[in-house]
Amino acid sequence: MMPHCVPIEVTSPYLEAATRLNSAVLALEDGTVFEGTSFGAPVERTGEVVFNTAITGYQEVFTDPSYTGQIVVLTYPEIGNYGANEGDNESAKPYIEGLVVREFSPLSSNWRAEETAQAFLTKAGVPVISGIDTRRLVRHLRSRGVMRGVLVGAGEGEKLADAKDLVERARSSPSMAGLDLATRVSTVKSYTWDKHVEPCSPSDLEGDPAEIRHHVVAYDFGMKRNILRRLVHSGCRLTVVPAMTHAEDVLALKPDGVFLSNGPGDPEPLTHQAAQVRKIVGKVPIFGICLGHQVLGLALGGKTYKLKFGHRGANHPVLNKMTGRVEITSHNHGFAVDPDSLNVNELELTHVNLNDQTLEGFRHRNYPVFCVQYHPEAAPGPHDSRYLFDDFVKLMNGDQ
Numbered sequence: 001m002m003p004h005c006v007p008i009e010v011t012s013p014y015l016e017a018a019t020r021l022n023s024a025v026l027a028l029e030d031g032t033v034f035e036g037t038s039f040g041a042p043v044e045r046t047g048e049v050v051f052n053t054a055i056t057g058y059q060e061v062f063t064d065p066s067y068t069g070q071i072v073v074l075t076y077p078e079i080g081n082y083g084a085n086e087g088d089n090e091s092a093k094p095y096i097e098g099l100v101v102r103e104f105s106p107l108s109s110n111w112r113a114e115e116t117a118q119a120f121l122t123k124a125g126v127p128v129i130s131g132i133d134t135r136r137l138v139r140h141l142r143s144r145g146v147m148r149g150v151l152v153g154a155g156e157g158e159k160l161a162d163a164k165d166l167v168e169r170a171r172s173s174p175s176m177a178g179l180d181l182a183t184r185v186s187t188v189k190s191y192t193w194d195k196h197v198e199p200c201s202p203s204d205l206e207g208d209p210a211e212i213r214h215h216v217v218a219y220d221f222g223m224k225r226n227i228l229r230r231l232v233h234s235g236c237r238l239t240v241v242p243a244m245t246h247a248e249d250v251l252a253l254k255p256d257g258v259f260l261s262n263g264p265g266d267p268e269p270l271t272h273q274a275a276q277v278r279k280i281v282g283k284v285p286i287f288g289i290c291l292g293h294q295v296l297g298l299a300l301g302g303k304t305y306k307l308k309f310g311h312r313g314a315n316h317p318v319l320n321k322m323t324g325r326v327e328i329t330s331h332n333h334g335f336a337v338d339p340d341s342l343n344v345n346e347l348e349l350t351h352v353n354l355n356d357q358t359l360e361g362f363r364h365r366n367y368p369v370f371c372v373q374y375h376p377e378a379a380p381g382p383h384d385s386r387y388l389f390d391d392f393v394k395l396m397n398g399d400q
Helices: 013-018 058-062 117-123 134-144 163-172 225-233 247-252 271-280 291-299 387-397
Strands: 022-028 033-040 044-052 070-074 098-100 127-130 147-153 191-193 214-219 236-241 257-260 286-289 304-320 326-337 347-353 359-364 369-372
Touching: 022 127, 022 163, 033 098, 033 117, 033 147, 033 163, 044 098, 044 134, 044 163, 044 304, 044 326, 058 070, 058 117, 070 134, 127 147, 134 304, 147 163, 214 225, 214 387, 225 236, 225 387, 247 271, 257 271, 257 291, 257 387, 271 291, 286 291, 286 387, 291 304, 291 326, 291 369, 304 359, 326 359, 369 387
Parallel strands: 044 070, 070 098, 098 127, 214 236, 214 257, 257 286, 286 369
Antiparallel strands: 022 033, 022 147, 033 127, 044 147, 191 236, 304 326, 304 347, 347 359, 359 369
């Protein structure tokens, strides 16, 4: 005999909010309009509409400064179900302009959750549109390229602006090409970092941290916290400096190595940053990631270009040409270094993307300088690229 089940009444401010289904609109500059349900903050935001194909790690996406100026479409259909917590932040706040999902959960169910994803984004003023066909949207962006858009969510009882007006606002918003966003998100003043932070997931266990032996000066172009954690774990004490710091001031700190971080925006306007890096080449070992890779390419005489829809996800195959191994890697970038613009007599092209053959890494033949386009500090599951931090330490040890 089945036991008698008594319904339990559950009350929650988030449940109450979930019952008030308000409208939201995403309008693209080419006139395409999507209508859905509003979550997050009931505000209007503009930005470049891009997509990320990772199936986990949405909070890391929200808080990655590299997403400054972008409305992010997540292709995984259920977002928000495990909530948000301080340990998963890649920075102090969300940097995305808006979020586009198939389904958004106003509730969370995870032992690590400290609040719902909805509360997390609402406090930060980030609008969310849910209930749209994200597969159609992503196919549209893949075929036509990423484009500017406007995302607006209505508050309770509010009416949305006319779709035609929203399309015009998208067309009048700034293009990502030519934007220096790295300087905008960089730290205002220098700070030191030598804290060892435990990984948040058992799948990210890395053994005991190394003894602190090296002083690294890190240029902050929009640096993720996990990069700081990985460098400290590898035995580095960090001085993090603003993006506009002069090379002379960096070298005056007597670093054992210099790190160039990830960051948002177009690398081409970063002429000052590239000029400073050029002065450091040959003085101390240099390691660059993502935007740092692009700045280093510009510093060594190369050129960059904008990709049609960029690389954003956690399973991109990259061939390490030095070992012949394929690494499964995490990506977030919309620009790339043109390999044909680099002097191959001075630079060795070390990594290539197997999806589209774009350049993913190079090193200097004469100086202890190397970089990669992808994110070896990320933990999407595979740990194929962690050796790069060890390689940096080896260079600082004097091992070539």
